[in-house]
Amino acid sequence: MIENLLDPVILFFVVGLIAGILKTDLKLPEPIYEILSIYLLIAIGLKGGIQLSESQLEKIIFPILGTIFIGIIIPIIAYIILRRIGKFDRSNASAIAAHYGSVSAVTYAVVIAFLDKFNISYENYTTVLLVVLEIPAIAVGILIAKFRASKGPFSVSKLIKEILFGKSIYLLVTGLLIGYVLGPEKMNSVKILFSDLFKGLLAFFLLEMGLVTSYRLKDLKRVGLFLIAFGIIMPLISASIGTIVGWLVGLSVGGTTVLATLAASASYIAAPAAMRIAVPEANPTFYLTASLGITFPFNLIFGIPIYYWMASLIV
């Protein structure tokens, strides 16, 4: 755990977090944030694609099916917990549940950096699982929202289309394809930018994420104790499911850690934008504070080492 904390990526996040809490005037201009997030998505996709070009594809079927299962089951479990125990109304429960089903690409990048740092090997196709998990989870979230809550005048098909052709899926998939088709040798010319500089730019991005997270912290008092506890316990439940599925489909310790982390991570970019429109009556303070203010820092600092420990116990 301590070893995980002593990492530039994590420490930059903490620096951003503290800067926000202390109300320093540190602020990244919006275009920088945009370009960094586009860069990260392309780099994650390319890296996954290059790895994919060196692996056997037939082994990927069961992990994909397992990941789809995770994407469907987690928002349903989250919805039931939020309704029954948290006493949230249908709109808020479904909006929050969609966030926990969906994934955070940044958390994925951090778990990969964690495994690389400790030289723990993982399957070559984990980026495919990231893409796979993003799609069913947010679709299920929207469907729960649609059937259980919203009378909003927005069409489900339009929303799903917007997510499928949103920049994160688009960049990840095209990055995967380019990396896969070109392979490691032809990608050498861009290696400096997309591979060697990756961790430094990830650290830079996390500085901004620390700032953004700090802005959510002021809302902690408003969301109540239940949601704070949910923001910590739900990723642990999801990670347990991810660990068991990872073990069942035959992933290694590293691969299981990645799947558990993907399951545990909550979306804070694609899901909020989709849910604001799909379930306008749900309060954004709840889902943003839970996913960004609690679950994201929890996963980054405590979650990833815990999920690694869980994976090494069972696999």
Next chain:
Amino acid sequence: MKKMKLVTIITESTLSSILPDEIIQLGASGYTLFEVSGSGKRGKREGDFSLSQNIQIEVICEEEVANKIVELCKSKYSKNFAMMIFITDADVVDLND
């Protein structure tokens, strides 16, 4: 000069993918959209993160269309979205004269 109305809507940027199209469908010939930040009764929008950004949409249109836009915003969005609308008179210069 032509007597028209200037409708100004300040609202959440999430609606930037929906509202402009609806305004055109109601009969306006165009609109101007820009990103803004500020403070109102639903809290301060510092523009620091996707959901906390605001947009301002300005539409020059006939009074009838202006009323339709107001009606749409009231019935569909005002309950769940932070929104401010005002209408002012506009003397539009006819550049073809």
